Amino acid sequence: MLNLDLSNVAQFLPGGWRTGQEPGLRKAHDYVLGGTGAGGEYTGWVRLPADYDREEFDRIQKAAAKIRSDSKALVVIGIGGSYLGARAVIETLTSNNYNLTHKDGPAVYFAGNGLSADAMNEVIELVKDVDFSVNVISKSGTTTEPAVAFRIFKALLEEKYGKEGAKGRIYATTDAKRGALKGLADKEGYETFVVPDAVGGRYSVLTAVGLLPIAAAGVDIDALMSGAREEMELLAKPGMDNPAWQYAAARHALYDAGKRIEILAGYEPSFRFFGEWWKQLFGESEGKQGKGLFPASVEFTADLHSMGQYIQQGERLMIETVVRFDTARSKITIPDDPENVDGLNFLSGRSLGFVAEQAMRGTILAHVDGGVPNILLTAPARDERSLGGLIYFFEFACGLSGYLLEVNPFDQPGVEAYKNNMYALLGKPGYEAQKAALEKRLDS
Numbered sequence: 001m002l003n004l005d006l007s008n009v010a011q012f013l014p015g016g017w018r019t020g021q022e023p024g025l026r027k028a029h030d031y032v033l034g035g036t037g038a039g040g041e042y043t044g045w046v047r048l049p050a051d052y053d054r055e056e057f058d059r060i061q062k063a064a065a066k067i068r069s070d071s072k073a074l075v076v077i078g079i080g081g082s083y084l085g086a087r088a089v090i091e092t093l094t095s096n097n098y099n100l101t102h103k104d105g106p107a108v109y110f111a112g113n114g115l116s117a118d119a120m121n122e123v124i125e126l127v128k129d130v131d132f133s134v135n136v137i138s139k140s141g142t143t144t145e146p147a148v149a150f151r152i153f154k155a156l157l158e159e160k161y162g163k164e165g166a167k168g169r170i171y172a173t174t175d176a177k178r179g180a181l182k183g184l185a186d187k188e189g190y191e192t193f194v195v196p197d198a199v200g201g202r203y204s205v206l207t208a209v210g211l212l213p214i215a216a217a218g219v220d221i222d223a224l225m226s227g228a229r230e231e232m233e234l235l236a237k238p239g240m241d242n243p244a245w246q247y248a249a250a251r252h253a254l255y256d257a258g259k260r261i262e263i264l265a266g267y268e269p270s271f272r273f274f275g276e277w278w279k280q281l282f283g284e285s286e287g288k289q290g291k292g293l294f295p296a297s298v299e300f301t302a303d304l305h306s307m308g309q310y311i312q313q314g315e316r317l318m319i320e321t322v323v324r325f326d327t328a329r330s331k332i333t334i335p336d337d338p339e340n341v342d343g344l345n346f347l348s349g350r351s352l353g354f355v356a357e358q359a360m361r362g363t364i365l366a367h368v369d370g371g372v373p374n375i376l377l378t379a380p381a382r383d384e385r386s387l388g389g390l391i392y393f394f395e396f397a398c399g400l401s402g403y404l405l406e407v408n409p410f411d412q413p414g415v416e417a418y419k420n421n422m423y424a425l426l427g428k429p430g431y432e433a434q435k436a437a438l439e440k441r442l443d444s
């Protein structure tokens with residue numbers, strides 16, 4: 001079970017900050033659970049850890065087993081919510097060096113999450129001479145980055161295995177009925193998995209979107225779902241002792257008190273992509289109508305030697321949320337050195353974990369002294385259950401937070417602005433007038 005420690009928040013807030021938020025939270029809780037608030041048609045993730053499609057879950061396990069047996073590499077094509085969750089879970093539970101350290105099963109490469117030719121060519125080089133499969137993931141089926149990448153990797157597979165052979169190596173995760181990718185998958189006969197209508201991209205990691213690549217990397221998705229389910233049951237109970245209520249209340253009260261940035265900090269390098277997932281979750285959910293805490297993430301202690309300076313003494317705009325894993329997976333003991341030239345013998349025989357724990361405790365107090373409120377979230381271990389719980393905790397708290405902020409936590413209309421300009425500049429049919437207007441501005 002997760003443990004939330006808010007003892008370093010109260011000193012930054014006026015008295016009564018918790019109780020003052022209770023009515024808003026009660027309303028937000030009902031909106032999230034009942035799907036009755038703005039964007040309520042996208043609350044399909046709320047009951048997902050209990051109500052998921054068992055038949056599809058079995059197919060995911062089977063497809064993952066097939067990929068593990070016939071592929072040395074899996075190319076996961078998707079952007080935003082269609083890749084960040086899978087990458088976050090795979091790396092957090094294995095290693096940020098997964099492709100170097102994994103023992104069996106495929107290397108996992110992510111493509112279609114940008115438009116860099118160099119990055120794409122690198123993945124092509126890495127997979128072209130080994131047996132590989134592709135999981136293309138796009139809820140809309142029309143997002144440019146993954147669609148372009150899929151054209152390229154589909155052609156590569158067809159060249160290598162022929163059309164028929166390629167077909168058995170392409171897995172498409174998309175809308176059940178609509179979209180260009182669904183049409184293509186049906187036409188070509190790919191195995192398909194569904195992004196449910198009621199689940200938006202950034203809330204989709206516990207659907208086939210995340211589960212297929214995660215299972216292909218050898219992670220126990222049953223345990224991941226169990227952890228999420230336990231958290232779901234816990235958070236369904238309304239009240240100020242609900243940890244998601246407390247987290248949402250704290251960050252909202254701090255926002256009202258003038259804080260503008262929330263930094264998610266972890267002490268495990270493997271946790272870095274969880275921060276990327278979390279940033280999309282909160283950034284797309286809350287950043288609208290001129291509102292919202294800007295979500296940032298850091299990796300400690302590495303970033304204490306870069307961003308640490310700003311956090312300690314820069315603009316007093318931020319709050320810090322630290323995610324800590326209670327038990328380490330492995331241990332390293334610091335050796336004794338009879339000469340003690342580095343003066344570190346006071347640490348001889350101590351574990352590195354002990355040093356890291358003191359670094360974390362000291363950092364929290366230093367940052368609090370520097371005016372940065374601290375929220376500490378402890379998960380039992382860096383394992384499937386804890387991570388399932390963490391994912392659900394943040395999703396639920398994000399839904400509540402969005403409603404406290406009086407925005408729709410489930411839409412992302414702002415993302416269309418860049419897409420429209422890009423389509424116009426690329427000469428997409430129907431965008432002719434916009435193209436001319438944009439080019440005039442760019443040339444002036």
Ligand SMILES: O=P(O)(O)OC[C@H]1O[C@](O)(CO)[C@@H](O)[C@@H]1O
Nearest residue numbers: 080081082138139140143201415
């Ligand atoms: O799965 P899709 O439809 O390709 O979308 C990918 C991502 O793009 C966005 O829609 C933003 O454009 C995100 O919300 C989403 O996670």
